[in-house]
Amino acid sequence: MLDDLDQFRSETRAWLEENCPPEMRDGGRTEDSICWGGRNWVFTSDAQKTWLDRCAAKGLTVPTWPVEYGGAGYSREQEKVFLEELAAIDGRVPLRSFGIWMLGPALLKFGTHDQKLEFLPPIARGEIRWCQGYSEPGAGSDLASVQTKCEDKGDHYLVNGQKIWTSYADQADAIFALVRTDKDAPKHLGITFLLIDMETPGVTTRPIRLISGKSPFCETFFDDVVVPKEGRVVGTVNRGWDVAKYLLTHERTMISGGGGGITGGGRSLGAVLAEEGDALDDPVLRTSAMKTELDTLAIGLTIERYKDMAKAGQGTGDASAMLKYMGTELNKNRLELMMSVGGSDALEWDGPTGSRPADWLRTKANSIEGGTSEVMLGIISRRVLGLPG
């Protein structure tokens, strides 16, 4: 078994050596190095397109998905090896998207075979870019009180309402949204998980400016939007909350660092701070950095442990609240530290520390989006600890 994995590792290494273009070996740590894909995607270089195409052809944009849906059919161990070898050559992740992180896992669990065949391969190939329509102006932390109305008009659905915090909606091709299909049912029971093409007449988006400046967040409006009934509901009508909850655990894992590596990407904080002059000579700052480093390492190990448990079929749904809470609070601490190290240099927009002030402000949303830290603690106290409601 281990020999097989060693063999797999050397094959992977050889494949990467041959196929990963030199331009794609810079770690891809900046925002504009990310390839999101989609109908309107403009590749930043030929190398970016080549790299995506080569990976997609082997199913490596979604290594653990089944081959028939565009994946490579890898085991968790094989995926680990692939990611380790990719990191070893500082290779960029070929494609990132909400389709990969969120909709894909939800379709794999709740979708019909036809839905999987229709939607998963384009996600894997980076041809369709999805966004998420959950929150509404009146339904933030209390997500289940969604009001966006979806009426059954016989041969189609008619959708009216408004979503907020729809990340990248202005660039997305399609949206997976929670809509209310039964206003008389208890609030968790009248919700449906619906797939809507963003090019449908009546869908409009407007970007939201945040304290950190320009942001990927948008408001999305639905005015008499006609949605075909065939194949556009994931799971069962009125039971969309089950899908939403499942998908939220993926979103939380992602925000905690499982999908994007916000826990430092394996790079030591000591190494990062060593580039910032004599920052580590300040005993208070040094102490704070040491604690942050300990937490970073231990939370990274926890993300790995939970992934292993999930693969072994051990339920970790409610526990993803833990990862989300710990990961985002850590990230806030980390950026507070980086601001402190940067001193007055870090007070200047696009100054000597680059995007750091914007990054710092942006982290404040981490513990709000995808369920606030307080909601996470509430989930843990009720569902994990069984404390009275």
Add this chain to the structure above:
Amino acid sequence: MLADSARGFLDEKAPVGHLRALRDAGKTHDPALWKDMAEMGWAGILVPEEAGGADMGMAAACILAEEMGKTLVTSPFLSSAVIAATALKHVSDDRAKAALSAIASGELTYALAVDEGRKFAPEKIETEARRDGNGFRLSGTKTFVVDGGFADRLLVLAKTEGGLTLFDIPADRAGITKTARSMVDSRDAAEIVLADVEATGEDVLGQVDDAMAVLKPALEAGQAALAAEMTGLAAGAFGMTTTYLKERKQFGQLIGSFQVLQHRAAHLWCEMEVTASAIAHAGRKLDEDPANAALAVSLAKARAAETAKLAVIEGVQMHGGIGMTDAFDMGFFMKRARAATEWLGDYGYHAAQVARLRGF
């Protein structure tokens, strides 16, 4: 499975009440319990099979230590079965093999005599082993020798001409004076004065001037197992606390329904989960890649210290006045957390190790 069988045994033979009974009787060691644990194979958990052990590795030893921590089990497990056994395994002579056999059977107990000052600092010691003919004469004072009050043998770290040397000597050798200390956690610890104690080349564990080849792996094994004990301790205290939150009423409501307590309890659980990952990782790393386990071990011990402290502070606070009474068990958890934090390096020591290994 190992955890479950250990739990069953320990709940019967060594609940927290066992520690309380020992304390009330003025004792720090229960030879009968250690004999039972040896029969379960625990004393030989790291001892090779050919020396009569179970040879199950550090991940398994950490699981046992964690279960022991849940009920504050008092035994020579760490000193003898983990630390001494690991040191002896790094020496391949017949004497070491015989000692390992005797550890596995529970006949022989060990204590580690390294510390001399208030804090763990093995590289800063004064005890000297002076050359004397073919042998040595040891002089110095060792403090916080855990299990030193009853152990049959001592592992003594001393300075020699070209470095540090580890000696393995009987605790009753001429020139050794032991003074038992009344410890806050009711466990065994002694001050040991060595006055011109004779040692031969036979008594050297490993090579002269090269103590760390033997001691470093032993310390790392001990630190990882102690960290595991501390997460068990945190889980034990937390279990009592959540039970209490579900039973205790104030102002006509269960106190566990108060959001301020819910969120603090949930936060503590998160810290415990994260620390558990570091502990599991350290055990695995010591089994799979022991030469490079230092970072994993220090991460585990540092996190364990912080988490155990939080668990016992919240444990007492959430229990209110009853948590402060000696009749209630929470105090035992608090005291053990403090002592276990200090032994083999505290948070500051291990955080600094992590920082060093991560290029700070």
